[in-house]
Every structure is written in structure tokens, then in C-alpha cells.
Amino acid sequence: MENNTEFFDSDAFARHTGIVLLEVSTGRAKVKMEICDTHRNSHQTVHGGAIFTLADTAFAIASNSHGVPAAAINASIWYVKATAFGTLYAEAEEVSLTPRLATYAITVTDQDGEKIALFQGMVYRNGQRREARHE
Amino acid sequence: MENNTEFFDSDAFARHTGIVLLEVSTGRAKVKMEICDTHRNSHQTVHGGAIFTLADTAFAIASNSHGVPAAAINASIWYVKATAFGTLYAEAEEVSLTPRLATYAITVTDQDGEKIALFQGMVYRNGQRREARHE
Amino acid sequence: MENNTEFFDSDAFARHTGIVLLEVSTGRAKVKMEICDTHRNSHQTVHGGAIFTLADTAFAIASNSHGVPAAAINASIWYVKATAFGTLYAEAEEVSLTPRLATYAITVTDQDGEKIALFQGMVYRNGQRREARHE
Amino acid sequence: MENNTEFFDSDAFARHTGIVLLEVSTGRAKVKMEICDTHRNSHQTVHGGAIFTLADTAFAIASNSHGVPAAAINASIWYVKATAFGTLYAEAEEVSLTPRLATYAITVTDQDGEKIALFQGMVYRNGQRREARHE
Numbered sequence: 001m002e003n004n005t006e007f008f009d010s011d012a013f014a015r016h017t018g019i020v021l022l023e024v025s026t027g028r029a030k031v032k033m034e035i036c037d038t039h040r041n042s043h044q045t046v047h048g049g050a051i052f053t054l055a056d057t058a059f060a061i062a063s064n065s066h067g068v069p070a071a072a073i074n075a076s077i078w079y080v081k082a083t084a085f086g087t088l089y090a091e092a093e094e095v096s097l098t099p100r101l102a103t104y105a106i107t108v109t110d111q112d113g114e115k116i117a118l119f120q121g122m123v124y125r126n127g128q129r130r131e132a133r134h135e
Numbered sequence: 136m137e138n139n140t141e142f143f144d145s146d147a148f149a150r151h152t153g154i155v156l157l158e159v160s161t162g163r164a165k166v167k168m169e170i171c172d173t174h175r176n177s178h179q180t181v182h183g184g185a186i187f188t189l190a191d192t193a194f195a196i197a198s199n200s201h202g203v204p205a206a207a208i209n210a211s212i213w214y215v216k217a218t219a220f221g222t223l224y225a226e227a228e229e230v231s232l233t234p235r236l237a238t239y240a241i242t243v244t245d246q247d248g249e250k251i252a253l254f255q256g257m258v259y260r261n262g263q264r265r266e267a268r269h270e
Numbered sequence: 271m272e273n274n275t276e277f278f279d280s281d282a283f284a285r286h287t288g289i290v291l292l293e294v295s296t297g298r299a300k301v302k303m304e305i306c307d308t309h310r311n312s313h314q315t316v317h318g319g320a321i322f323t324l325a326d327t328a329f330a331i332a333s334n335s336h337g338v339p340a341a342a343i344n345a346s347i348w349y350v351k352a353t354a355f356g357t358l359y360a361e362a363e364e365v366s367l368t369p370r371l372a373t374y375a376i377t378v379t380d381q382d383g384e385k386i387a388l389f390q391g392m393v394y395r396n397g398q399r400r401e402a403r404h405e
Numbered sequence: 406m407e408n409n410t411e412f413f414d415s416d417a418f419a420r421h422t423g424i425v426l427l428e429v430s431t432g433r434a435k436v437k438m439e440i441c442d443t444h445r446n447s448h449q450t451v452h453g454g455a456i457f458t459l460a461d462t463a464f465a466i467a468s469n470s471h472g473v474p475a476a477a478i479n480a481s482i483w484y485v486k487a488t489a490f491g492t493l494y495a496e497a498e499e500v501s502l503t504p505r506l507a508t509y510a511i512t513v514t515d516q517d518g519e520k521i522a523l524f525q526g527m528v529y530r531n532g533q534r535r536e537a538r539h540e
Binding site for chain 1 (some may be wrong): 143175176177183185186187188192199209210
């Protein structure tokens with residue numbers, strides 16, 4: 001998990017959004033975000049961009065967990081339920097993996113386990129080893 | 136534009152992300168975001184969540200510009216080009232409108248007009264007048 | 271299952287595409303399609319439209335299984351693996367349900383259980399009972 | 406246009422669905438489909454799979470028009486208006502193009518120019534020249 005933790009730690013926007021890494025293993029990741037005032041939109045519910053960012057962060061950690069840099073090329077999100085308070089969790093699961101492309105399903109839930117949003121995304125894996133980028 | 140400006144001003148997450156409203160008219164909106172350190176991901180490019188939030192904010196302003204509250208139910212984004220510096224713009228255009236559902240296309244470009252991402256989303260319009268919610 | 275079978279039987283395009291209903295229960299459906307010459311595209315693999323139609327048919331049966339007419343408003347598909355021979359299966363599962371909107375995940379697999387495509391879609395449920403339409 | 410016409414002519418599922426090629430140029434394509442009984446779903450409107458197949462065919466022609474094989478990796482569709490009679494048209498436009506990935510927006514309209522569906526998709530371009538495959 002060490003490299004994955006470093007990967008998350010270097011994600012400035014995730015930290016700016018108040019996201020915390022909970023778990024990571026090959027092809028999987030779980031993150032959380034305690035809802036606060038900065039997350040709300042004009043309807044006083046959690047902004048779609050904040051929910052997306054939470055899911056996208058789990059997606060990035062899971063898709064980069066193989067040690068091969070993976071860049072998101074597409075994502076779709078469905079908002080199931082609006083929410084304004086509490087804690088949100090996003091859990092990413094790998095649903096397909098080929099040398100160049102991989103797909104992930106991310107479920108966003110609240111503190112009661114109720115579904116808030118469903119996210120699915122695809123990455124392009126560029127074949128360079130992540131380690132090489134750190135030298 | 137006054138109500139639309141108020142609508143944007145009450146969007147805490149958009150402001151937290153450094154988004155500025157440039158233009159709004161019925162069914163259309165344009166916003167910008169000067170890229171700074173907090174927008175970057177672990178690959179040191181702009182985080183997909185920040186790009187999505189920029190597009191989503193233009194989407195929210197355009198879809199709420201009719202004075203009827205509109206809640207996003209779905210959005211898809213395609214990342215065309217990675218970027219790390221400069222200014223990003225998102226412009227939303229209404230592509231369909233029915234009493235209950237409406238669809239918007241949002242294009243994200245950089246300071247040179249190069250496409251960075253394409254976003255398309257649908258809202259559910261709940262038929263309550265926005266004014267009524269403020270009383 | 272009787273009403274659901276009638277629902278499927280009245281789907282002309284599904285039958286034209288060679289789709290067969292295997293299973294249906296509330297919020298779930300499974301269909302299959304034996305690949306034949308008419309399903310192929312210019313690359314001689316199964317046409318994206320045929321794969322989508324298979325998944326979309328499972329989606330329609332599952333989302334209409336509650337006895338409330340449900341119309342698709344959006345769907346996204348990710349093609350994981352090209353295929354040209356054998357049998358394809360699509361299995362739909364309900365992932366969220368509210369009075370007006372519901373979301374379904376459909377997985378398309380081949381005869382060996384390999385994933386071919388992932389589909390996610392949302393319906394608008396119009397509140398009229400299906401029975402009423404048949405009178 | 407000759408190669409593009411051959412490309413379309415070899416698309417068995419498009420022909421099985423009654424699709425006709427109207428126009429093609431680099432990065433663009435237009436097709437049509439006269440609605441008939443086989444296109445309808447259980448609600449007696451045009452099946453989402455038939456509308457998708459129409460759009461997907463324009464997408465395939467446009468994305469393969471550069472002479473480089475392009476395989477769809479993802480597509481999203483938004484259904485704007487149900488329809489049951491008349492003629493549907495799908496027009497594909499290239500919105501981004503890189504050596505490996507390209508994005509297309511397809512608009513489906515009816516005989517009165519009313520929007521029926523919006524489709525956006527991405528292809529993976531594999532770098533082999535199409536001509537080479539025919540030798």
C-alpha cells in the first residue's frame with residue numbers, strides 16, 4: 001500500500017476537497033469525505049463536482065494501483081439521491097483490465113450505506129512504469 | 136443576469152475550486168478557472184474532478200437559468216487533452232428542453248482555445264419556481 | 271413473470287435482433303443472443319449497436335418489471351472486448367429505485383463468462399400503471 | 406468516399422437495421438433509417454437499440470474515415486423525445502482527434518429536424534492502416 005499512499009498524498013485537489021484515503025489494494029480503493037460548508041452548491045446540497053471528485057479519486061487510486069500510470073479518458077456519473085450532511089464514501093472496483101484500457105465501477109454511499117451516486121470510468125494505461133517517473 | 140449571478144454566488148464548492156462566472160443567458164453559461172497548485176492530481180496535471188467541477192458549474196448555471204430548479208441526474212465527461220498550466224474555460228449550451236428533462240453540452244477549452252474535455256449532462260426540472268424556494 | 275414475458279414478446283426490435291428472454295424477476299432480467307452474420311460490423315466483429323441492443327433489452331425488461339412504465343432517458347456503454355462468434359448474454363440488475371428515476375447496471379458476457387461490455391442506464395418512471403395501457 | 410462506402414456496405418448489422426448511408430467526408434458522416442415495424446419496442450415507439458445503432462453507425466463511418474481502423478471503446482446516449490413514425494437521421498461530427506483516441510458527437514433528428522437523441526462516443530485508433538487489412 002506504500003506506493004499507493006504516496007500516490008494519494010501527492011493528489012493536491014483531493015486534499016483540497018477534504019478527501020481521505022481509507023483502503024487500497026490492487027484494483028480497489030476506498031476514500032471518504034466529511035461533508036462541510038465548502039462542498040455545497042446553490043441548492044445547499046453536496047455539489048455534483050464534489051461527489052464526482054470523491055468518486056474520481058477512488059477511481060484514480062484503483063486504476064493506478066498496478067504500478068502502471070493510468071489516465072482517465074472517460075467517466076459517467078448518475079446522481080441517485082441528494083445529500084447535504086454527514087460523510088460520503090466512494091469505493092472503486094475494477095471491472096475490466098487489458099494492457100491498454102481498464103474500466104472501474106465506483107459506488108458513492110452515505111454514512112447509512114444509502115447510495116448517493118454511481119460512477120463508471122475508463123482509463124488509458126500508457127505502459128510506462130510508475131517507478132520510472134520518480135527518478 | 137441578476138438572479139443567475141446570485142445563483143452562482145451561493146455555490147460554495149465552485150468558489151472553493153476557484154471558478155469565476157463570465158457570462159450567463161437563458162440556457163447558456165460560461166465560467167473560467169485559473170489553474171493553480173490546488174487543482175493538480177498525482178500526475179501533476181489538472182485533476183479530472185477539477186475539470187468536471189468547472190464543466191458542472193457551467194451546466195448548473197445554464198440549466199437553472201430558466202428560473203425553474205434543475206437537478207443534475209447524469210453527466211458524462213471525455214478527457215481529450217491533459218493540461219497543467221494556464222486558464223480553463225467551460226461553456227454550456229442547451230441542446231434539449233422539455234418540461235421535466237433538459238440536456239446540456241459543455242466544452243472545456245484552455246487559454247488557446249484547445250479542447251481539454253467534453254461534458255454532456257441531463258437535469259430533472261422539478262417544476263417549483265426558484266423564487267418560491269427563497270421565501 | 272407472465273406480464274414480463276408479454277412485455278418482451280411485444281418488443282419487435284429485440285426479436286428482429288435475435289434476442290431471447292431467459293429470466294426475469296422484479297428489477298432483474300437476463301437475455302441472450304446467438305451471434306450470427308447479421309450481427310457483424312465492417313470489422314467483422316459484433317456491431318456495437320447489436321451489443322447495445324442486447325443490453326438495452328435486458329435494461330427495458332428489468333426497469334419495466336415493477337408494472338410501472340419506464341422509459342430510458344440515458345445509457346452509457348463501455349466495450350471491453352471485441353467478439354465475433356458464440357453467444358452473448360446480458361444481465362440487468364437494479365442499482366437504485368426512486369418513484370421517478372431508477373438506475374440499472376447491465377453486464378454483457380460471452381459463453382465463457384468473459385466480459386464483453388458494461389452498460390449503465392437510467393429510466394424515467396411515469397407513474398401510470400402498465401395495466402392501464404392495455405385497456 | 407469510395408472506401409467509406411465500401412466500409413459501410415460491409416456493415417451487416419447496419420443493413421439488417423435498415424440504415425442507409427447519405428453522406429461521408431473526413432471526420433463526418435450522415436445516415437438515415439425509415440422507421441418500420443421491426444424498429445419498435447414494447448411501448449410501440451422506436452427501440453433505444455435501433456436509435457443507438459443508427460447513431461453508432463454514423464459514429465463508425467466518421468471515425469473510420471481517416472483510413473485508420475477505429476474501434477469504439479465507449480458511448481453515451483441521451484433520449485430526448487420518443488418517436489414512432491417517419492424517418493430518423495444521424496449526423497456525426499468529430500470533436501477531438503489524437504493519434505490514439507478520438508471523440509465524436511452524433512445528433513439524431515426526425516424528418517422535421519426535431520432532436521430525438523444525443524450520442525457521444527470515443528474510439529481507440531489502432532494505428533494499422535485500413536488498407537493493410539484488405540490485402
